[in-house]
Amino acid sequence: MNIGDIIIIVLLAAAAAFALRTVIRRRRSGGCGCGCEGCTAGCDKRTAGKKKEQ
Amino acid sequence: MTLEELEIGHSARITAVGGEGALRQHFLDMGMIQGTEVTLVKLAPLGDPMELRLHGYELTLRREDARKIEAEPIDEARTEPKRSKKNKPVAHPGLGESGIFHAKDDGDPLPDDTVLRFALVGNQNSGKTTLFNRLTGANRHVGNFPGVTVDRKDGPIKGRKNTIVTDLPGIYSMSPYSSEEIVSRSFVLDEKPHAIINIVDVTNIDRNLYLTMQLLEMNIPMVIALNMMDEFNSNGGSVDINAMELMLGVPVVPISAAKNEGIEELIEHAVHVAHYQERPVRQDFCGKDKDGGAVHRCLHAIAHLIEDHAEEAGLPLRFAASKAAENDELVLKKLGLEGNEVETIEHIALQMERERGLDRAAAIADMRYKYIISVCRETVVKPRESREHIRSGKIDRVLTGRFTAIPMFILIMAAVFFLTFNVIGAGLQSLLETGVEALTSTVDEALSRAEIHEVLHSLIIDGIFAGVGSVLSFLPIIVTLFFFLSLLEDSGYIARVAFFMDKLLRRLGLSGRSIVPMLIGFGCTVPAVMATRTLPSDRDRKMTILLTPFMSCTAKLPIYAFFVNAFFPEKKALIMIGLYLLGILTGIFAAFLYKGTLFKGEPVPFVMELPNYRLPAAKNVLRLLWDKAKDFLTRAFSVILIASMAVWLLKSFDFSFNMVSNSQDSMLAIIAGGIAPILIPLGLGEWRITTALITGFMAKENVVSVLNVLYPGDVTASVSVLGAMSLLVFSLLYTPCVAAIASVKREMGGKWALATVLWQCGIAWVMALIVRLIGMALGAA
Numbered sequence: 001m002n003i004g005d006i007i008i009i010v011l012l013a014a015a016a017a018f019a020l021r022t023v024i025r026r027r028r029s030g031g032c033g034c035g036c037e038g039c040t041a042g043c044d045k046r047t048a049g050k051k052k053e054q
Numbered sequence: 055m056t057l058e059e060l061e062i063g064h065s066a067r068i069t070a071v072g073g074e075g076a077l078r079q080h081f082l083d084m085g086m087i088q089g090t091e092v093t094l095v096k097l098a099p100l101g102d103p104m105e106l107r108l109h110g111y112e113l114t115l116r117r118e119d120a121r122k123i124e125a126e127p128i129d130e131a132r133t134e135p136k137r138s139k140k141n142k143p144v145a146h147p148g149l150g151e152s153g154i155f156h157a158k159d160d161g162d163p164l165p166d167d168t169v170l171r172f173a174l175v176g177n178q179n180s181g182k183t184t185l186f187n188r189l190t191g192a193n194r195h196v197g198n199f200p201g202v203t204v205d206r207k208d209g210p211i212k213g214r215k216n217t218i219v220t221d222l223p224g225i226y227s228m229s230p231y232s233s234e235e236i237v238s239r240s241f242v243l244d245e246k247p248h249a250i251i252n253i254v255d256v257t258n259i260d261r262n263l264y265l266t267m268q269l270l271e272m273n274i275p276m277v278i279a280l281n282m283m284d285e286f287n288s289n290g291g292s293v294d295i296n297a298m299e300l301m302l303g304v305p306v307v308p309i310s311a312a313k314n315e316g317i318e319e320l321i322e323h324a325v326h327v328a329h330y331q332e333r334p335v336r337q338d339f340c341g342k343d344k345d346g347g348a349v350h351r352c353l354h355a356i357a358h359l360i361e362d363h364a365e366e367a368g369l370p371l372r373f374a375a376s377k378a379a380e381n382d383e384l385v386l387k388k389l390g391l392e393g394n395e396v397e398t399i400e401h402i403a404l405q406m407e408r409e410r411g412l413d414r415a416a417a418i419a420d421m422r423y424k425y426i427i428s429v430c431r432e433t434v435v436k437p438r439e440s441r442e443h444i445r446s447g448k449i450d451r452v453l454t455g456r457f458t459a460i461p462m463f464i465l466i467m468a469a470v471f472f473l474t475f476n477v478i479g480a481g482l483q484s485l486l487e488t489g490v491e492a493l494t495s496t497v498d499e500a501l502s503r504a505e506i507h508e509v510l511h512s513l514i515i516d517g518i519f520a521g522v523g524s525v526l527s528f529l530p531i532i533v534t535l536f537f538f539l540s541l542l543e544d545s546g547y548i549a550r551v552a553f554f555m556d557k558l559l560r561r562l563g564l565s566g567r568s569i570v571p572m573l574i575g576f577g578c579t580v581p582a583v584m585a586t587r588t589l590p591s592d593r594d595r596k597m598t599i600l601l602t603p604f605m606s607c608t609a610k611l612p613i614y615a616f617f618v619n620a621f622f623p624e625k626k627a628l629i630m631i632g633l634y635l636l637g638i639l640t641g642i643f644a645a646f647l648y649k650g651t652l653f654k655g656e657p658v659p660f661v662m663e664l665p666n667y668r669l670p671a672a673k674n675v676l677r678l679l680w681d682k683a684k685d686f687l688t689r690a691f692s693v694i695l696i697a698s699m700a701v702w703l704l705k706s707f708d709f710s711f712n713m714v715s716n717s718q719d720s721m722l723a724i725i726a727g728g729i730a731p732i733l734i735p736l737g738l739g740e741w742r743i744t745t746a747l748i749t750g751f752m753a754k755e756n757v758v759s760v761l762n763v764l765y766p767g768d769v770t771a772s773v774s775v776l777g778a779m780s781l782l783v784f785s786l787l788y789t790p791c792v793a794a795i796a797s798v799k800r801e802m803g804g805k806w807a808l809a810t811v812l813w814q815c816g817i818a819w820v821m822a823l824i825v826r827l828i829g830m831a832l833g834a835a
Contacts, residue, residue: 004504012513015691016699022692 055127057092057106057120065093065128071416072122076229076590077659079380082419083227084661085109085261086123088412089420096450099459100557103566103660109260110436112664114553114566119659144296150277150305150323150332163329164248169216170328173242175269176253177262178224179665181281185253185311186221189321211321220247223587226261228268228373229382242272243369249275249328251320256280256293256308257442259434263426264419266302270334271373275327276304279320284310291437298433303335312671337372339425345410349421352379352406352414356399363389379403380415442666446546449667453547459554466547468631470538474531475615475630482530483615490523509713513702516766521698521759525690528612528755529683535608536682537675539577544670548573549662556660562642563649565589565657568598572641575605576634577682579794583801591658597648599801603790603814604641606634609754613785616758620770621778633786640787640821689753697749697756701763705745717742717764736784736822737777747784753791776829780822787818 060066068090071081085108086092095105095112103116164170174189176182186192190209211217222238242250252269254262259280269276280293299306305323309316326332340350357375364374367388377385378399386396403414410417430436452458473479497519501511542548548570556566567589575582582602589595606614614630622629704722706713714720726741726748733739733747742764749756765772773781789795789811799807 001507002505005507005510008506008510008514012510012699016696019692019695022688023696 057123058117060094066125068125070124079229087419098554099456102557111258114662146296147299150327171247172219173247173250174221180255181311188317253279256286267422271337273370277324278306280308283308289437289440292435294433301429348406348409355402446666454550474535479531479534487527494519517702520762524762525755525759532608540678546665546667562645565660575602579607579790580797583797597653601641604637606637612758617778693753698759701760736780776834780826783825784818784822789814
């Protein structure tokens with residue numbers, strides 16, 4: 001395994017971790033994230049959080 | 055006579071409003087009250103519904119509902135609104151500014167660190183979201199048909215600390231008619247914002263002020279934003295702001311949300327009334343001298359009777375009294391009245407009905423509208439017919455004309471698909487494809503030169519580049535289709551489609567309004583499911599939600615394009631349009647099935663406002679396209695990237711984690727091979743196809759990326775033409791992606807979501823089989 005392999009592995013691992021994080025975040029926010037701001041039950045969750053803060 | 059008997063171009067004055075329940079209340083709230091002049095503008099191409107003009111705006115109504123409204127003919131409707139006499143100038147009342155209720159820096163303000171909460175309330179399509187974007191700097195999507203906003207959204211006012219403004223779905227009155235209207239009413243009633251910003255479309259001021267009158271009864275500090283003043287003034291209209299402010303008892307600020315005019319002044323006033331808790335000066339508009347004072351006595355008597363209950367329930371007294379008089383069940387329940395009190399209210403209301411000669415709901419609506427008319431008479435010089443309205447009339451002669459509406463609709467949709475798949479989208483796609491291919495070969499060479507390990511090399515080229523790269527090239531097609539859908543939506547055409555499709559959709563058991571979510575479904579199923587919130591009945595809503603997956607979403611486009619390019623390059627457009635039509639036809643079949651089984655009953659009445667056509671704002675369209683492109687790219691580099699890597703991993707290794715030379719021995723082949731027999735009758739019993747279809751559940755674009763990973767060479771070598779047809783039909787109809795199913799779950803519950811997955815897979819299987827059998831019968835290979 002050369003240095004190039006190691007760099008590639010690190011880059012791939014970072015890309016996969018970043019992609020996974022995006023998927024999880026999106027899943028938590030509840031919407032498909034397709035640009036529709038009216039989306040969705042995720043808003044209820046956020047609103048509930050805000051209500052408590054206020 | 056009834057309104058149904060009115061002839062095109064003729065006018066009548068309403069003498070009685072029939073019907074019952076929420077629909078009747080909705081009629082009244084929309085201004086269909088005794089004495090209102092109504093003109094029949096036109097009938098939809100199929101003879102129903104009707105387009106009526108009243109209070110300066112257009113409303114659609116079905117003939118069977120029009121039959122419930124009695125009217126007397128009048129010779130000629132007032133084409134030119136009567137101009138008010140010039141009144142003496144009124145001194146600026148200075149509401150919402152230091153000096154009227156209190157001296158500067160005096161008064162009884164809330165603590166400085168209080169987070170001021172504002173509710174943005176107004177009629178549908180009055181420009182709330184445009185104003186919200188101005189106030190907060192947000193990029194929320196706006197459209198030009200009633201009901202774009204279906205959920206609330208919060209944001210701080212730009213440059214103002216400790217403020218939160220909430221954009222709410224549009225409502226016509228505080229008697230909610232559809233589910234998204236309940237969101238708005240509940241917010242104002244239960245969350246008690248520090249102030250209301252009531253946005254009023256000044257070009258349609260009579261009807262908009264009806265909601266204002268009810269908001270004033272809430273006794274919450276309020277500012278009125280008179281929106282679209284630019285359009286109003288340019289057509290010769292004007293408003294005596296000082297006089298209006300005096301008559302309504304709250305600050306009135308003329309604005310143009312679209313042109314960013316008057317926004318700072320609005321913010322100043324809103325923050326002031328919220329900070330100092332300056333409530334409306336008056337909430338009582340009944341007047342003891344008006345129409346014998348019957349409504350006045352009724353409302354005041356009820357107010358005295360329920361004062362303690364209203365206080366205990368935290369309801370504004372005037373609002374509670376008028377709702378109790380109207381017999382609003384939700385408010386009555388909240389008040390928790392005793393039997394005696396309920397009976398007393400009933401007696402008071404009956405007496406009022408007898409004295410007034412109208413039932414309670416009509417009498418109260420009439421009282422409000424009479425005050426509105428007096429406000430408008432004193433303060434508003436109505437413009438001549440606006441340029442926008444004249445232009446809309448001309449366009450409508452073609453787009454909703456009796457003989458032209460449906461052919462034009464077909465033509466427009468065909469043009470949209472043709473331009474998307476054959477001209478603009480396809481042209482850009484091939485450019486991007488070339489770019490992706492060039493990048494792939496460059497990276498491939500670079501990896502070879504750097505002597506990267508063959509496993510990593512294969513993962514990058516055969517996994518990531520083959521998977522993500524193949525999907526990326528479809529970005530132009532998707533963005534182009536969204537561009538056209540956005541044009542249709544923003545121009546106001548979609549509301550017209552709902553108008554002339556109502557009669558057809560009623561045969562399927564739906565109302566014309568259901569067409570809006572369905573058209574949005576061609577873009578993405580998730581917002582389509584959300585858009586069903588504008589439908590006023592639960593039955594229509596559920597039925598429409600279940601039909602949206604039949605409208606082929608843009609995420610399926612890469613699948614179609616992939617197979618059409620590989621198998622039917624000569625008949626690209628034909629196959630694409632055929633697939634869309636097949637989806638629609640299967641949806642129609644499903645609608646008939648639902649109508650006769652799960653959702654028996656009648657669709658809701660079709661009462662909808664028709665907005666003027668507007669030129670879509672370039673900024674708005676570009677923002678939407680950017681959002682869609684960004685989302686697509688995010689998906690490509692998240693879920694599709696992960697799926698491509700996972701599929702490559704599973705197809706390259708066996709269960710002992712040894713790299714396999716033949717993917718038939720891989721983990722994936724063994725796992726997918728267990729499910730593949732289900733698809734054998736469809737000619738799709740190959741494990742690689744099963745895998746692609748399963749990953750499509752995460753995101754439809756995955757199907758193509760996975761096929762590219764699993765079929766490194768030419769897919770035509772492994773799949774027959776008939777198999778490709780069968781696969782296209784199966785992909786068109788099988789379960790929507792996980793995001794869409796999640797939205798179905800949110801709207802209808804887990805059981806319906808699961809049923810949707812199973813039902814869609816079942817129907818896809820059957821339809822794909824039928825296509826295969828037909829193909830075999832015709833001798834296709």
